Amino acid sequence: MLHPLAQALGSALAAAALMTQAPPAAGVKPSDIKLDVKRHTLRNGLSVLTLEDHSAPTFCYMTYFKVGSRNERPGITGISHLFEHMMFNGSGKFAPKMFDRLVESGGGYSNGSTWYDATNYYEEVSSESLETVLDLESDRMRALLLTPENLEQERSIVKEERRQRTDNSTEGKVFELLMANAFIASPYRWPVVGWEPDLNNISLDDCKDYFRTYYAPNNAVVVIAGDIDTAKTTALMEKYFGDLPGQTPPRAVIDPEPEQKGEKRVVHHMAAELPAIMVGYKAVAASDADFPALEVARSILTDGESSRLYRTLVYDKQIATETYAFFRPSIHAGLFIIYVQAKEGVEAPALETALDDVMRRMGAGEVTDRELQKARNQIRAEAIKELKDNSGKAERIALYESMTGDWRQMFAVLEKVDAVTKDDVARVAKKYFDANRRTIVTLVPEPMSEQEQDGPESEP
Amino acid sequence: MGAFKLPPYTTKTLSNGAKLYAMEYHELPLVDMAVIVGAGSASDPNGKEGLADLVADLLRKGTPTRSARDIADAVDFVGGSMSASADQDGTHMSAEFLTKDLEMGLDLVTDVLMHPAFTQEEVERQKTETIGELKAARENPGLLASRRFVEQLYRGHPYGHPSSGWESSVEAVTREDIQRFYRDAYTPDNVIFIAVGDFNKEEMLGRLEKRLGGWSGKAAAKKPVPDPAKVKGRAIYLVDKADSTQSQIRFGGLGIRRDDPDYAVLAVANTILGGGFTSRLVEEIRVNRGLSYGVSSRFFALKQRGPFLINTFTKNATTLETVTLALDVHRKFVKEGPTAEEVDKARKYLKGSFAIGHQSPDALADVLGEIAFYGLPRDYYDTWLDRIAAVTVEDVKRVAAKFPLDDSILLVLGQASAIRKDLETLGPVTSVPLSEH
Numbered sequence: 001m002l003h004p005l006a007q008a009l010g011s012a013l014a015a016a017a018l019m020t021q022a023p024p025a026a027g028v029k030p031s032d033i034k035l036d037v038k039r040h041t042l043r044n045g046l047s048v049l050t051l052e053d054h055s056a057p058t059f060c061y062m063t064y065f066k067v068g069s070r071n072e073r074p075g076i077t078g079i080s081h082l083f084e085h086m087m088f089n090g091s092g093k094f095a096p097k098m099f100d101r102l103v104e105s106g107g108g109y110s111n112g113s114t115w116y117d118a119t120n121y122y123e124e125v126s127s128e129s130l131e132t133v134l135d136l137e138s139d140r141m142r143a144l145l146l147t148p149e150n151l152e153q154e155r156s157i158v159k160e161e162r163r164q165r166t167d168n169s170t171e172g173k174v175f176e177l178l179m180a181n182a183f184i185a186s187p188y189r190w191p192v193v194g195w196e197p198d199l200n201n202i203s204l205d206d207c208k209d210y211f212r213t214y215y216a217p218n219n220a221v222v223v224i225a226g227d228i229d230t231a232k233t234t235a236l237m238e239k240y241f242g243d244l245p246g247q248t249p250p251r252a253v254i255d256p257e258p259e260q261k262g263e264k265r266v267v268h269h270m271a272a273e274l275p276a277i278m279v280g281y282k283a284v285a286a287s288d289a290d291f292p293a294l295e296v297a298r299s300i301l302t303d304g305e306s307s308r309l310y311r312t313l314v315y316d317k318q319i320a321t322e323t324y325a326f327f328r329p330s331i332h333a334g335l336f337i338i339y340v341q342a343k344e345g346v347e348a349p350a351l352e353t354a355l356d357d358v359m360r361r362m363g364a365g366e367v368t369d370r371e372l373q374k375a376r377n378q379i380r381a382e383a384i385k386e387l388k389d390n391s392g393k394a395e396r397i398a399l400y401e402s403m404t405g406d407w408r409q410m411f412a413v414l415e416k417v418d419a420v421t422k423d424d425v426a427r428v429a430k431k432y433f434d435a436n437r438r439t440i441v442t443l444v445p446e447p448m449s450e451q452e453q454d455g456p457e458s459e460p
Numbered sequence: 461m462g463a464f465k466l467p468p469y470t471t472k473t474l475s476n477g478a479k480l481y482a483m484e485y486h487e488l489p490l491v492d493m494a495v496i497v498g499a500g501s502a503s504d505p506n507g508k509e510g511l512a513d514l515v516a517d518l519l520r521k522g523t524p525t526r527s528a529r530d531i532a533d534a535v536d537f538v539g540g541s542m543s544a545s546a547d548q549d550g551t552h553m554s555a556e557f558l559t560k561d562l563e564m565g566l567d568l569v570t571d572v573l574m575h576p577a578f579t580q581e582e583v584e585r586q587k588t589e590t591i592g593e594l595k596a597a598r599e600n601p602g603l604l605a606s607r608r609f610v611e612q613l614y615r616g617h618p619y620g621h622p623s624s625g626w627e628s629s630v631e632a633v634t635r636e637d638i639q640r641f642y643r644d645a646y647t648p649d650n651v652i653f654i655a656v657g658d659f660n661k662e663e664m665l666g667r668l669e670k671r672l673g674g675w676s677g678k679a680a681a682k683k684p685v686p687d688p689a690k691v692k693g694r695a696i697y698l699v700d701k702a703d704s705t706q707s708q709i710r711f712g713g714l715g716i717r718r719d720d721p722d723y724a725v726l727a728v729a730n731t732i733l734g735g736g737f738t739s740r741l742v743e744e745i746r747v748n749r750g751l752s753y754g755v756s757s758r759f760f761a762l763k764q765r766g767p768f769l770i771n772t773f774t775k776n777a778t779t780l781e782t783v784t785l786a787l788d789v790h791r792k793f794v795k796e797g798p799t800a801e802e803v804d805k806a807r808k809y810l811k812g813s814f815a816i817g818h819q820s821p822d823a824l825a826d827v828l829g830e831i832a833f834y835g836l837p838r839d840y841y842d843t844w845l846d847r848i849a850a851v852t853v854e855d856v857k858r859v860a861a862k863f864p865l866d867d868s869i870l871l872v873l874g875q876a877s878a879i880r881k882d883l884e885t886l887g888p889v890t891s892v893p894l895s896e897h
Binding site: 053055056100104105106109110124125153154155156157158159160161163164271272304307314315322343344370373374377380384385387389446 | 463464487488489490528529532533535536537538539540541556558585588589591592593595596598599600601602701702703704705706736737738743746747748749750751752753754773774775804805806808809811812813815816818819820821822
């Protein structure tokens with residue numbers, strides 16, 4: 001199931017993909033899981049990784065482009081995600097609508113997702129459709145069709161998506177406000193789906209520039225996992241993609257976010273049933289040395305019904321309907337987020353007091369040996385479960401290869417989590433769960449309007 | 461490789477009536493369990509809607525030897541999972557553990573299945589939690605629209621309430637109701653226990669028999685679920701959510717039973733109408749006109765006729781246009797049938813999807829559960845691809861014609877002041893409250 005926040009990010013797969021939390025359990029070591037991945041880099045810079053698994057006559061083809069909303073600028077926010085939609089609407093050899101028709105005729109489906117740091121596309125189809133997929137994928141990387149008609153159509157669809165996931169969703173709205181207010185300079189401050197006026201402002205020329213800059217082969221990683229032959233597949237990749245020109249790599253995006261030195265509060269009024277708070281603590285990038293300890297803290301706070309948030313706020317105190325922590329690896333420093341939705345009759349300040357106590361205890365060294373081991377076990381088990389099918393394997397490999405340059409980092413992360421101590425957890429909790437680093441968005445429910453009476457006489 | 465087949469599995473019925481299924485899967489060190497109890501929300505007494513689902517939630521909230529905390533701690537400590545919920549026809553428990561935790565996982569799952577304590581404290585806590593979730597669901601327009609649609613379609617029928625119940629009916633449930641429901645339905649002769657994973661399947665049957673063999677009891681006679689009453693004419697319902705900038709649209713009627721002989725033909729037909737991403741509904745509503753981010757159609761096949769439902773959403777101003785278009789697309793499909801090209805594409809899509817959808821142990825456990833619970837032939841899915849391959853244009857046309865939806869329900873949830881007049885051009889519009897029934 002998708003995490004609600006991932007839905008708010010504006011994309012189908014974002015969550016499943018990125019709620020990483022890698023690692024295995026006592027008795028199961030990362031090295032027990034063998035992924036025989038082969039890497040081949042084309043002369044134009046396209047990285048191709050293959051993994052054979054012949055247990056079912058199907059494979060997954062996954063592309064990660066190293067571009068997301070962090071690469072945007074005010075005025076055209078949302079272009080990364082809008083562009084993802086444009087990728088299915090025809091290319092040099094294929095008329096609009098043909099992409100999905102050929103994929104479905106090939107016995108499968110395609111999709112894509114966009115978030116702050118990257119954009120991915122994948123097809124999962126029958127083994128015999130390998131060349132069809134390579135033909136489609138190379139053609140849209142070579143000669144994507146960008147027309148005014150396509151742009152208007154997808155602009156309209158994306159606005160519906162925004163209405164569904166953000167404007168008509170209390171949680172989606174609160175999340176958007178949290179990111180926009182917590183960050184003042186980081187490119188994470190605008191929503192992945194984009195501000196609506198910006199969506200209206202994106203031009204066809206913006207799309208063409210975007211394609212040229214970011215959809216070059218050297219800015220992509222391709223993973224093919226499943227019922228394939230590596231030698232044959234590699235040769236076909238050369239045939240279909242070898243002639244694409246590489247481009248000058250895009251200019252690096254920096255993170256200009258200044259240090260936050262005091263709490264920020266945002267109050268949002270919206271038609272809703274229950275008060276809620278979303279708290280975001282300024283945290284770290286995935287590459288930071290403190291990331292593994294924060295990942296363990298996240299697991300202790302939120303994984304399962306024995307987790308501290310659920311047990312304290314829902315089970316023991318019975319003041320919340322729902323609660324979770326959300327923290328995922330990101331290129332720039334991200335937020336460590338906690339959400340609490342009140343039970344009826346409970347107001348936001350009571351949620352805050354209870355939550356403060358939970359967070360303070362994490363920093364006061366109250367985490368037990370058993371909790372620490374539980375978090376390691378949960379993180380490891382999750383990592384194993386993510387490899388259940390070809391798309392899960394391809395996604396993990398592509399994610400780590402594109403973010404770190406080496407897919408094997410998915411196991412290295414597990415080793416780092418294993419090395420985290422109770423003192424590490426207490427130290428990072430004390431440092432990062434600090435009121436001066438946080439932003440709190442409070443949702444104040446406005447009563448849902450009076451029920452409409454039957455009959456036309458009640459019309460305003 | 462040739463066509464995909466499910467891995468072999470072995471079954472055994474114990475002398476107490478419990479049906480056991482075991483299938484091996486060795487790709488990863490995982491074990492999945494699925495338990496199906498033959499009573500779901502259709503067995504909820506009037507006024508106690510939501511009872512079956514409450515019982516399901518309460519299973520893992522304590523046994524005589526383990527508290528709710530102990531159970532959650534044990535499952536979480538090994539990175540496992542265990543949950544249960546009711547649908548119309550049955551209650552489904554599922555659990556997943558690493559292979560090394562297999563014995564412990566089996567102990568836990570069978571303990572909560574056979575010995576739930578239902579303490580007063582946990583009953584009260586669960587009721588409060590469920591009512592809280594129902595209140596929170598009022599903020600979810602898509603979910604509300606689907607629930608209100610099903611209530612209108614099955615008025616007065618045991619399928620006519622959400623399995624989660626309503627706030628007032630959950631409030632009315634007592635500990636005695638819970639104990640009675642459990643006593644009547646949770647008996648070995650009413651239980652299917654499925655295990656899929658990294659083990660030897662004969663040994664697994666032995667482990668299950670060791671734990672479940674001593675369980676006794678007979679399920680109480682169940683009132684059969686009647687055939688749902690036919691909808692007469694086209695009824696239009698409007699649910700007002702005054703702050704909404706988007707309308708949730710649900711349109712459909714009665715679909716099929718799971719044992720319908722035309723199930724495979726309908727799978728092809730529905731793929732063409734609104735199943736895949738190149739369906740007629742998607743191409744007309746999303747691709748050609750950009751009216752919605754998502755549109756789909758689906759048959760929910762149950763023991764009795766389940767709903768057939770077209771599902772989409774659009775901004776206030778294009779509500780009528782989208783509704784009209786969906787009706788037209790459906791009408792044209794029923795009248796004219798599919799093209800040969802569409803049937804060919806749908807068959808290939810379903811063939812590939814079958815392999816893609818059955819790679820993981822939890823998906824394999826689900827499909828075994830479907831075979832066992834709905835009494836499908838043992839080799840049902842060995843011949844599935846042949847049945848799909850045999851579907852013709854004429855088959856699809858014949859079966860689509862059975863669902864003309866002249867008798868149907870259209871329900872729209874959105875800002876009434878902005879969309880009511882438009883909807884009234886289609887016929888009389890009846891208001892339905894946002895929450896409760």
